[in-house]
Amino acid sequence: MKKYRFFQHTADAKFQAYGQTLEEAFQHAALAVASLMWNWKRIDQKTEVPVQVDGRDLKQLLVNFLEEILYLLDTRSFLLSQVENIAIRRKNSLYILQAIFKGDEYSSDYEISGDVKAITYNEMVIRENAPCMVQVVADI
Amino acid sequence: MELKKINEYTWEIPKHGDMKVPAIVYASEALLQSIRRDLTLPQAKNVACLRGIQRKAYVMPDAHQGYGFPIGGVAAFDMDEGVISPGGVGYDINCGVRLLRTDFMEKDVLEKRKLLLEGIFREVPAGVGKGGTTRLSRRVLEEVCTKGAEWAVNNGYGTRDDLLKTEENGRMKEADPSFLSKRAVERGIPQLGTLGAGNHFLEIQKVSEIYDKEVAGVFGIHSLGQIMIMIHCGSRGFGHQVASDYIRNMENKFGIRGLPDRELINAPIRSNLGTQYYKSMSAAVNFAFANRQMIAHWVRDVFSKIMGSSKGMDQVYDVCHNVAKFEQHDIEGKMKEVCIHRKGATRSFGPGRKEIPEAYRAVGQPVLIPGSMGTASYILVGTSEAERISFGSTAHGAGRVMSRHEALRRFRGEAIKQELEQKGIELRSTSWKGVAEEAPQAYKDVDEVVRISHKAGIGRLVAKVVPMGVMKG
Numbered sequence: 001m002k003k004y005r006f007f008q009h010t011a012d013a014k015f016q017a018y019g020q021t022l023e024e025a026f027q028h029a030a031l032a033v034a035s036l037m038w039n040w041k042r043i044d045q046k047t048e049v050p051v052q053v054d055g056r057d058l059k060q061l062l063v064n065f066l067e068e069i070l071y072l073l074d075t076r077s078f079l080l081s082q083v084e085n086i087a088i089r090r091k092n093s094l095y096i097l098q099a100i101f102k103g104d105e106y107s108s109d110y111e112i113s114g115d116v117k118a119i120t121y122n123e124m125v126i127r128e129n130a131p132c133m134v135q136v137v138a139d140i
Numbered sequence: 141m142e143l144k145k146i147n148e149y150t151w152e153i154p155k156h157g158d159m160k161v162p163a164i165v166y167a168s169e170a171l172l173q174s175i176r177r178d179l180t181l182p183q184a185k186n187v188a189c190l191r192g193i194q195r196k197a198y199v200m201p202d203a204h205q206g207y208g209f210p211i212g213g214v215a216a217f218d219m220d221e222g223v224i225s226p227g228g229v230g231y232d233i234n235c236g237v238r239l240l241r242t243d244f245m246e247k248d249v250l251e252k253r254k255l256l257l258e259g260i261f262r263e264v265p266a267g268v269g270k271g272g273t274t275r276l277s278r279r280v281l282e283e284v285c286t287k288g289a290e291w292a293v294n295n296g297y298g299t300r301d302d303l304l305k306t307e308e309n310g311r312m313k314e315a316d317p318s319f320l321s322k323r324a325v326e327r328g329i330p331q332l333g334t335l336g337a338g339n340h341f342l343e344i345q346k347v348s349e350i351y352d353k354e355v356a357g358v359f360g361i362h363s364l365g366q367i368m369i370m371i372h373c374g375s376r377g378f379g380h381q382v383a384s385d386y387i388r389n390m391e392n393k394f395g396i397r398g399l400p401d402r403e404l405i406n407a408p409i410r411s412n413l414g415t416q417y418y419k420s421m422s423a424a425v426n427f428a429f430a431n432r433q434m435i436a437h438w439v440r441d442v443f444s445k446i447m448g449s450s451k452g453m454d455q456v457y458d459v460c461h462n463v464a465k466f467e468q469h470d471i472e473g474k475m476k477e478v479c480i481h482r483k484g485a486t487r488s489f490g491p492g493r494k495e496i497p498e499a500y501r502a503v504g505q506p507v508l509i510p511g512s513m514g515t516a517s518y519i520l521v522g523t524s525e526a527e528r529i530s531f532g533s534t535a536h537g538a539g540r541v542m543s544r545h546e547a548l549r550r551f552r553g554e555a556i557k558q559e560l561e562q563k564g565i566e567l568r569s570t571s572w573k574g575v576a577e578e579a580p581q582a583y584k585d586v587d588e589v590v591r592i593s594h595k596a597g598i599g600r601l602v603a604k605v606v607p608m609g610v611m612k613g
Contacts, residue, residue: 006543006545007543008543008545008546009543012205012543013543013544013545014543036544037268056391056392059402060388060391063384063388064388067384070377070380071323071326071327071377071381073268074326074327074330074331074376074377075323075326075327075330111571111572111573112267112268112571113267113268113337113570113571113572113573113574113577114268114337114338114544114571114573114574114577115268115336115337115338115340115613117231117232117338117380118231118380118383118384119384120207120231120403121207121401121402121403122205122206122207122208122401122403124402137207139207139230139231140338140544
């Protein structure tokens with residue numbers, strides 16, 4: 001199964017990410033966002049960053065999760081290579097996601113380009129039943 | 141969506157369904173074709189449904205689909221009944237354009253433009269994920285947020301005259317950093333004084349046409365071949381975080397039921413959350429003014445070193461094209477304060493408005509419209525007609541017609557650099573991929589956008605500039 005696929009969208013970057021589970025689809029969505037700025041396959045897995053986000057619904061959870069990539073890039077120059085141990089659970093009225101980001105700090109050995117300004121709710125779709133799918137438009 | 145033709149350049153979405161007012165689109169048949177291809181018009185309709193909207197919702201000639209509001213969307217709201225929406229400003233708060241004039245001519249810089257571009261490339265940090273050379277403390281960041289470009293001038297970047305020639309004099313007084321999230325502050329600290337990436341650029345340009353000699357003269361533009369500097373960037377990750385934070389805060393407070401689009405989330409202007417967003421957004425506006433102020437200073441430094449002097453490198457103007465503000469506008473024959481949102485639109489005030497620098501008040505405000513990388517950019521002048529028919533607003537740029545993904549599939553960065561070199565344009569970028577993604581062919585025809593602005597009367601043509609050297613993030 002393909003991890004993710006981009007679609008024609010005039011101004012922004014629209015993609016779908018797939019997985020047997022919702023966790024896997026979220027994981028692949030993170031790789032799709034990274035792919036807009038660097039080739040995640042070429043980033044060394046030297047650093048681990050534990051990530052925890054929450055959301056009032058799955059869409060907010062997905063936005064908050066993917067925004068974490070942008071936040072870590074801006075504040076720690078962290079380039080994501082892989083997402084591991086991702087788990088989503090419900091606690092009262094909140095969804096909580098935990099995961100480990102693996103990657104490396106930016107150096108001039110890596111080519112990065114483009115700018116993802118934000119993850120938007122525009123045209124967002126989440127299919128919770130297997131095969132799971134999330135559709136996201138990133139503001140670039 | 142059904143459109144009623146008003147005249148050759150004006151179209152109306154008549155009031156229907158939940159719309160509180162009609163929506164007006166300024167476009168030619170050609171531009172309308174591309175506007176119709178995406179969700180621009182349904183999004184304009186959604187805006188027209190919001191509480192307290194005044195007169196009409198407006199769509200500029202370069203409009204395309206956004207999130208919540210379309211890009212190129214303008215709407216004003218009653219201060220008591222109306223709302224403020226982060227999606228009506230956009231993620232890149234105070235993305236904008238600064239233009240410097242010079243006394244140099246094409247022949248003066250032709251031989252040295254490579255050196256100049258190299259110099260600028262060294263001095264101005266750019267590219268995604270790269271921080272600036274100025275590492276701030278939290279306290280200093282707060283001062284930047286409060287004072288904007290004034291902070292930069294106080295710290296040796298540029299002159300008082302620059303402030304006079306900046307929208308809002310480079311400082312929105314309502315800014316208050318106390319409502320910023322920790323994450324926004326963290327993202328702001330490393331990014332002040334950076335150009336960024338994506339569609340942002342810095343260009344050494346030459347004047348290639350003057351349409352209105354008198355007004356051009358007032359703006360300091362006298363001759364064909366005169367060298368200009370254009371800087372296009374915004375508030376970087378700091379502004380993006382402010383937008384995301386307040387979309388989330390408003391969702392959590394008000395819920396999303398009944399919203400046709402989640403980024404239309406909004407708060408009453410005078411509510412706590414509305415006020416906090418406005419003050420935080422103003423802080424991001426100020427951050428972006430300071431950012432462009434610092435970059436302009438470094439460019440002058442490089443010219444000083446290489447050309448021997450930066451004399452005459454005065455600021456023409458600095459405009460925001462993603463912002464919300466409280467402004468006075470004519471509502472049913474009476475001037476009243478409204479909360480105007482310009483998302484991908486430039487203020488375009490005509491003669492006499494007190495917001496315009498004194499030096500320009502007799503002719504109107506300079507409107508700076510950047511093209512895409514390697515294409516022409518334009519200087520327009522605001523009009524009284526714009527105040528009457530678009531809340532004093534016009535277009536903001538070219539606007540994409542092709543996704544970055546598609547551009548990457550079709551173009552190669554190296555080939556584009558060669559193409560530009562054949563046209564006499566030098567290019568420096570942090571990434572080939574970035575160059576391909578920003579290929580000029582991926583954008584709308586900026587010439588057509590400004591022509592419609594001129595014809596519709598919402599911003600009159602003054603001069604055209606073309607690049608000699610381009611720096612991309």
